Amino acid sequence: MEEARSSWNTAYLTAEGFECQITLRDENELALAERVDVIIAGITEAGGTPLRRRAFNSDNSSSAQASETDYQEKTYVDSRGVRRCNLRLNNGKRCNTAVVEKDGKYGPFWSCSNYKEHAPAS
Numbered sequence: 001m002e003e004a005r006s007s008w009n010t011a012y013l014t015a016e017g018f019e020c021q022i023t024l025r026d027e028n029e030l031a032l033a034e035r036v037d038v039i040i041a042g043i044t045e046a047g048g049t050p051l052r053r054r055a056f057n058s059d060n061s062s063s064a065q066a067s068e069t070d071y072q073e074k075t076y077v078d079s080r081g082v083r084r085c086n087l088r089l090n091n092g093k094r095c096n097t098a099v100v101e102k103d104g105k106y107g108p109f110w111s112c113s114n115y116k117e118h119a120p121a122s
Contacts, residue, residue, distance in 0.1 A: 006032045015047030017088035017119040075099055075110045085112040088119045 004025035011021045022039065026032035076086045085095035095118065099110040112118070 005029065008032060008036050011051040012043050012048040013051050013088075014092070016092040017090075019051055020048075083110065085110070085114065085118075087112070089114070089117045090119050092119075 005027045006029045007023060007025045009021065009023045011019060013019055024032060024035055024039065026035065074086055075083050077083050082098050083101075085097045085099050087095050089095055095112060095114050097112050097114040099112045101108055102111045103109075
């Protein structure tokens with residue numbers, strides 16, 4: 001495939017919890033912009049949300065910061081100070097179960113009692 005004059009690439013999370021990527025190419029930049037608007041509206045209407053990727057975070061100036069950011073995204077602290085699981089379940093909803101810190105073979109990690117219901121990571 002020849003290189004197009006313009007292209008647009010995005011990643012998003014479906015309402016069911018699947019990570020998806022879409023790339024559009026066109027020789028006409030204005031036509032591509034119109035197609036992008038239609039695609040974004042369709043993704044939003046279907047319940048899709050933008051997927052943030054580590055490479056696009058401007059805060060990550062080192063790989064240590066990037067891995068710390070990834071680690072923090074798996075859990076969050078609620079308004080009462082309880083750390084909770086932030087992963088998606090098989091039904092597409094957030095887990096939100098309270099987690100406990102455990103020591104594992106590779107160091108400490110946050111354990112969720114609902115881990116069997118988590119959607120598979122892609």
